[in-house]
Amino acid sequence: MRPLSVALAGLGTVGAGVLRLLRENADIVAARAGRPIVVTAVSARDRGRDRGISLAGLRWYEAPVALAADAETDAVVELIGGAEGPARALVEAAIAAGKPVVTANKALLAVHGAALAAAAEAQGVPLGFEAAVAGGIPVIKALREGLAGNRLSRVAGILNGTCNYILSVMAERGREFAEVLGEAQRLGYAEADPAFDIDGIDAAHKLAILAAIAFGRPVAFGDVHVEGIRHISALDIAFARELGYRIKLLGIARRVDGGAGRAGISARVHPCMVPAGSPLARVDGVYNAVVAEGDFVGRLMLEGRGAGAGPTASAVVADLIDLARNRSAPVWGAASAALSDLPSLPMSAHLGTYYLRLMVVDRAGVIADVTAVLRDLDISLESMLQRGRSPGEAVPVVLVTHETREAAIRTAIERITALDVVLETPVLIRIEPA
Amino acid sequence: MRPLSVALAGLGTVGAGVLRLLRENADIVAARAGRPIVVTAVSARDRGRDRGISLAGLRWYEAPVALAADAETDAVVELIGGAEGPARALVEAAIAAGKPVVTANKALLAVHGAALAAAAEAQGVPLGFEAAVAGGIPVIKALREGLAGNRLSRVAGILNGTCNYILSVMAERGREFAEVLGEAQRLGYAEADPAFDIDGIDAAHKLAILAAIAFGRPVAFGDVHVEGIRHISALDIAFARELGYRIKLLGIARRVDGGAGRAGISARVHPCMVPAGSPLARVDGVYNAVVAEGDFVGRLMLEGRGAGAGPTASAVVADLIDLARNRSAPVWGAASAALSDLPSLPMSAHLGTYYLRLMVVDRAGVIADVTAVLRDLDISLESMLQRGRSPGEAVPVVLVTHETREAAIRTAIERITALDVVLETPVLIRIEPA
Numbered sequence: 038m039r040p041l042s043v044a045l046a047g048l049g050t051v052g053a054g055v056l057r058l059l060r061e062n063a064d065i066v067a068a069r070a071g072r073p074i075v076v077t078a079v080s081a082r083d084r085g086r087d088r089g090i091s092l093a094g095l096r097w098y099e100a101p102v103a104l105a106a107d108a109e110t111d112a113v114v115e116l117i118g119g120a121e122g123p124a125r126a127l128v129e130a131a132i133a134a135g136k137p138v139v140t141a142n143k144a145l146l147a148v149h150g151a152a153l154a155a156a157a158e159a160q161g162v163p164l165g166f167e168a169a170v171a172g173g174i175p176v177i178k179a180l181r182e183g184l185a186g187n188r189l190s191r192v193a194g195i196l197n198g199t200c201n202y203i204l205s206v207m208a209e210r211g212r213e214f215a216e217v218l219g220e221a222q223r224l225g226y227a228e229a230d231p232a233f234d235i236d237g238i239d240a241a242h243k244l245a246i247l248a249a250i251a252f253g254r255p256v257a258f259g260d261v262h263v264e265g266i267r268h269i270s271a272l273d274i275a276f277a278r279e280l281g282y283r284i285k286l287l288g289i290a291r292r293v294d295g296g297a298g299r300a301g302i303s304a305r306v307h308p309c310m311v312p313a314g315s316p317l318a319r320v321d322g323v324y325n326a327v328v329a330e331g332d333f334v335g336r337l338m339l340e341g342r343g344a345g346a347g348p349t350a351s352a353v354v355a356d357l358i359d360l361a362r363n364r365s366a367p368v369w370g371a372a373s374a375a376l377s378d379l380p381s382l383p384m385s386a387h388l389g390t391y392y393l394r395l396m397v398v399d400r401a402g403v404i405a406d407v408t409a410v411l412r413d414l415d416i417s418l419e420s421m422l423q424r425g426r427s428p429g430e431a432v433p434v435v436l437v438t439h440e441t442r443e444a445a446i447r448t449a450i451e452r453i454t455a456l457d458v459v460l461e462t463p464v465l466i467r468i469e470p471a
Numbered sequence: 472m473r474p475l476s477v478a479l480a481g482l483g484t485v486g487a488g489v490l491r492l493l494r495e496n497a498d499i500v501a502a503r504a505g506r507p508i509v510v511t512a513v514s515a516r517d518r519g520r521d522r523g524i525s526l527a528g529l530r531w532y533e534a535p536v537a538l539a540a541d542a543e544t545d546a547v548v549e550l551i552g553g554a555e556g557p558a559r560a561l562v563e564a565a566i567a568a569g570k571p572v573v574t575a576n577k578a579l580l581a582v583h584g585a586a587l588a589a590a591a592e593a594q595g596v597p598l599g600f601e602a603a604v605a606g607g608i609p610v611i612k613a614l615r616e617g618l619a620g621n622r623l624s625r626v627a628g629i630l631n632g633t634c635n636y637i638l639s640v641m642a643e644r645g646r647e648f649a650e651v652l653g654e655a656q657r658l659g660y661a662e663a664d665p666a667f668d669i670d671g672i673d674a675a676h677k678l679a680i681l682a683a684i685a686f687g688r689p690v691a692f693g694d695v696h697v698e699g700i701r702h703i704s705a706l707d708i709a710f711a712r713e714l715g716y717r718i719k720l721l722g723i724a725r726r727v728d729g730g731a732g733r734a735g736i737s738a739r740v741h742p743c744m745v746p747a748g749s750p751l752a753r754v755d756g757v758y759n760a761v762v763a764e765g766d767f768v769g770r771l772m773l774e775g776r777g778a779g780a781g782p783t784a785s786a787v788v789a790d791l792i793d794l795a796r797n798r799s800a801p802v803w804g805a806a807s808a809a810l811s812d813l814p815s816l817p818m819s820a821h822l823g824t825y826y827l828r829l830m831v832v833d834r835a836g837v838i839a840d841v842t843a844v845l846r847d848l849d850i851s852l853e854s855m856l857q858r859g860r861s862p863g864e865a866v867p868v869v870l871v872t873h874e875t876r877e878a879a880i881r882t883a884i885e886r887i888t889a890l891d892v893v894l895e896t897p898v899l900i901r902i903e904p905a
Contacts, residue, residue, distance in 0.1 A: 062622055065620070066619070186492055342771075351767040370502070
């Protein structure tokens with residue numbers, strides 16, 4: 038049978054990994070795809086760079102967008118990255134040209150996915166992006182096809198390996214964020230400019246995509262509440278452990294079936310305290326994991342390598358094999374006319390339990406002042422911890438609330454911060470059942 | 472669009488669950504399938520039985536096999552169970568009639584899967600069996616499509632919820648097998664005739680299917696080495712804990728890339744000691760989990776509910792949605808001409824480390840006699856434990872070997888059993904990295 042001929046844009050580690058996989062495992066790929074899959078055209082920034090892999094015999098294009106017009110290829114793989122620029126131009130051009138696209142680009146999907154999905158549907162062109170979320174874990178396929186019969190209530194995951202590595206090392210060795218970040222940068226686990234990862238944006242891109250698939254509605258990245266891990270300290274990690282929790286950066290999307298005005302989808306990325314015995318608490322280092330809860334399937338967890346050339350190439354090639362076998366699904370799991378119109382819920386409506394850690398002056402009456410603020414806002418406490426005594430000096434006080442609204446806790450923090458005896462803005466970490 | 476019309480055989484808890492899912496989640500199913508999926512014909516043993524679900528308007532057939540000839544249905548769902556009899560007759564008839572089949576029947580797939588796959592390929596008919604392995608976990612799809620670009624080296628899993636429940640309770644409460652089995656039977660977690668589960672046969676059916684998909688070759692149930700959990704005692708669970716292990720019934724299939732005559736596939740189901748910190752060690756109760764290792768993706772784990780009406784119905788309906796969307800894959804992931812011809816390796820060739828627990832008379836020279844047997848067979852010891860002293864009485868002695876061949880350990884057990892001072896047949900439990 039005629040090979041599936043592929044045009045590949047972007048020859049960084051992932052692009053080189055895809056080339057390598059398609060060559061090293063050509064026999065397996067051909068058997069599973071029903072025909073060979075070969076890259077015949079490429080585009081990348083630097084033609085001369087040594088990528089440890091031969092580019093002989095490949096048609097070379099200077100401009101990525103030109104790949105969309107290459108008449109001899111059946112599909113385009115976009116591995117350039119970024120929500121705008123050449124990546125976006127190429128994917129749009131390929132879809133417009135009626136050419137199937139496979140991409141690992143979470144930013145592009147999160148920011149422009151709604152329009153791209155509409156264009157792909159209008160053109161009847163498959164758009165594969167298994168590699169965009171959780172690397173080698175086939176989570177898009179699992180949610181969109183494997184759990185397709187379920188009404189999902191929740192999807193949650195550890196979606197950024199850099200953050201998980203930093204938090205894991207901080208917890209293991211009792212070290213501070215800045216120090217571990219520096220080390221992660223030296224080891225290549227964090228970028229020179231780490232903001233995208235540690236401020237939660239990368240995880241939010243992935244969560245937006247997962248939420249769209251889990252709940253069958255167009256991606257809505259702008260509605261994701263995002264917080265990163267810069268403010269997490271060794272002190273809070275130690276308190277978390279004392280309370281029976283681990284701190285993880287999670288992305289969580291939930292379907293809330295409340296009364297009028299309350300039903301909708303909430304999506305948020307922030308550090309969470311999860312029970313030490315819960316499955317997500319044990320996912321350490323550069324691993325990713327996703328938990329999904331469906332009305333018939335119950336709770337499902339998938340865990341694996343969330344980044345790197347090998348796992349990402351594995352996901353890209355799985356999408357290519359689907360193309361070769363003519364297996365496809367609508368981008369968000371259903372045709373646009375059948376997508377849900379559930380609204381996004383604001384973070385202020387979030388209902389949960391909270392860890393608050395204050396630095397206060399160790400003197401009589403301080404706790405009474407703080408708890409009066411909470412009482413006035415109808416926030417009840419599950420527990421309080423005060424460690425160490427040093428009269429007149431700063432000491433940490435930890436408060437754990439019962440279930441309350443985010444809006445109330447925000448007001449409480451403003452008022453508590455304004456108290457004379459409170460020396461720093463309180464640290465807030467949400468507690469999740471995980 | 473025209474609905475996908477389904478004929479359903481078997482209305483036990485799973486069959487009723489499929490009917491319920493297709494009705495309760497009809498909106499979601501139609502959106503994801505691109506058209507409604509409706510059961511219009513059924514066959515079951517007792518028409519009068521109350522299943523808590525209306526059968527009004529469904530065409531009723533006394534003989535399941537007659538569903539294959541129902542001209543108004545597009546696909547057959549087989550939920551009767553059993554490797555022979557009406558289940559086999561129906562699936563064969565449906566394939567012969569060119570009708571797509573979805574089944575949850577692991578015994579049928581394990582025992583007759585090679586012939587059924589050949590027939591399905593000859594007829595160009597899809598044969599779905601996601602529900603046959605690990606209930607609601609979409610492991611067939613994950614391995615066959617999601618990891619399709621990988622050369623897998625190993626697939627291992629907790630595949631039987633009954634055994635995992637029994638072992639979990641034994642470990643938690645320090646109780647004996649027979650007692651916990653009785654309780655599991657009263658609670659409905661174990662069948663009145665539990666042999667199929669506790670002797671490892673059910674897990675072996677599932678492992679045979681997983682191995683076929685992981686390594687792309689026809690299912691070979693007869694080549695699976697099978698041991699159950701009847702001989703596991705509270706004493707061995709306690710020793711395991713002391714050594715840093717948990718005892719789990721695992722199904723493990725490996726590709727061995729040895730030298731001439733050594734390359735092949737090994738597949739085995741038996742109790743294993745797995746390191747307490749490993750992911751599979753923490754999967755407790757009725758949960759199932761599967762770990763797969765691929766050359767590009769690395770290590771992937773999937774965990775979820777392995778049985779029950781809801782999870783199984785979730786898997787059956789996922790297969791129906793694939794049918795409705797015209798998504799399909801060859802039964803073992805590749806067309807028959809592209810399947811691997813790697814041979815099955817015998818258990819005697821297995822290379823691993825072993826836990827041996829003897830009951831010996833507590834007297835001088837016993838350990839010397841036992842270790843002489845091991846030395847003569849070139850089996851070296853990693854550790855030895857003797858707990859309690861009662862001169863002249865029976866005491867347990869635990870031996871943990873370095874890596875050795877199964878054939879050698881079998882000979883060792885024969886010789887050790889023959890020693891006067893050894894009072895019972897030694898207990899052997901294989902140690903796995905998990």
